[in-house]
Amino acid sequence: MRTVELSDEENYAILAEQFGEGMSTLGASDQRRVVKRLHTVLDSDSPQYYVYETVEGCEELEVIREGDSLRIYCRLVMGIPQNDAHYNVLFVFYVDKHGYEPGTLSNLDAAATEWLEEITDFHSVANVDAYLEEHDAKTAAFFADRLDR
């Protein structure tokens, strides 16, 4: 009997160095929650389900919520074709605790919006596998390994 794949899509996450900065400000418990959330998203056949909201004024910037307090700022690009596969890539920019002090926020200016569009435009990427490797892309299994330790 032939095995039928439920989904031919593969999910990856690319983590910005600044995401690591955000993680380093969190306690172990919150870090674990973030890792678990990223695992859940990447392990899903419908990763878009976990996008909680977009930033008003910039639809390209998305937020994944973890509990009441943690927010993961990201951009999910779906269905990037390569040979017979389709890739979903979650770009993860930053994480921190929700609830901000006035004066600690910055503006998402036009340049940053253009960067977001540039990042998520895969038309110029000839080899997605090479791109993912070059950008240290991680799978659900990567995060599962950290949770199992």
Added chain:
Amino acid sequence: MTKFEYGQDGKGEQPSIPEGVLKGIEDIVEGRTLSDEEFDDVLDF
């Protein structure tokens, strides 16, 4: 999907976000991504 409630100015100008988000976007543009080892280094559990 809901909208992120942002902004301290209330003028509907550029979205206000944590500064780290901007730096993270810039990181990706310039190819500064976390390797497996760098990610493990920030974990406390």
